[in-house]
Amino acid sequence: MRGRGYIDQINDDWDGTGNPKKKAASDDGTPIRLVLVDDADDNERQSFDIGSGGTLKSVFNDYADRRGASLRTLRFSYGGSTLFLSSAGGKTPEQLGM
Numbered sequence: 001m002r003g004r005g006y007i008d009q010i011n012d013d014w015d016g017t018g019n020p021k022k023k024a025a026s027d028d029g030t031p032i033r034l035v036l037v038d039d040a041d042d043n044e045r046q047s048f049d050i051g052s053g054g055t056l057k058s059v060f061n062d063y064a065d066r067r068g069a070s071l072r073t074l075r076f077s078y079g080g081s082t083l084f085l086s087s088a089g090g091k092t093p094e095q096l097g098m
Helices: 056-067
Strands: 006-011 032-038 041-050 075-078 081-083
Touching: 032 056, 041 056
Parallel strands: 006 075
Antiparallel strands: 006 032, 032 041, 075 081
């Protein structure tokens, strides 16, 4: 297992360049798919469907569980910015412009 891998959270409209495409926020309650990519292995991707009102904390926890890792050993980022559990964990993807 890789330690302290930085994980880039990207939406399902990722264009393959590492730059997420912006989507308009949906008010219809449509689930949002987040694809987590391990920057040490670009081929390692895991998808998570989250309701528009779901928080990132649930995604972070589910990802750590799937990898059998502690959240303390993982770092998440989006659009070049680190997403800290303390500040981003309680927010929805829509609130962060994903």
